[in-house]
Amino acid sequence: MTEKRKNLLFIAVILALAAVLWLAAHHGGTGRTAVLRYGDPQVEQRIDLRKNAEYDIDTGLYTIHLRVENGGIAFVDSPCPDHLCEGFGTLKNEGDWAACMPAKASITVE
Known part of the structure; x- marks a missing residue:
């Protein structure tokens, strides 16, 4: 795997994690x-x-x-x-x- 592909994969994983955390914190409220x-x-x-x-x-x-x-x-x-x-x-x-x-x-x- 090339260095460029590794970097793109790393960025994709970080963005996916950020999206999951944001959705968990903001999706439709907490009911609390x-x-x-x-x-x-x-x-x-x-x-x-x-x-x-x-x-x-x-x-x-x-x-x-x-x-x-x-x-x-x-x-x-x-x-x-x-x-x-x-x-x-x-x-x-x-x-x-x-x-x-x-x-x-x-x-x-x-």
Whole structure:
């Protein structure tokens, strides 16, 4: 094998490794973070799903209550009139989404 071919092979291997590492770090999120969006103008808050916690967020219309537990997040004890947001249950998987329309708030798991 010529020196030029060895160098090209080495570069190809390094690029392939870099691509795999980048995809592992950035592909569609980790399922360990939720993005809460609320208000007008819209505010975005990232919530770590690895730490159990409770959040009371004033959206300007309602104070929403969120619970992070066992790697998931849920609307709990909603003050809105219909309580539909509570019906979404616990969001754990990448792409899971829920909203409280009266509070103009939504959560998406990344």
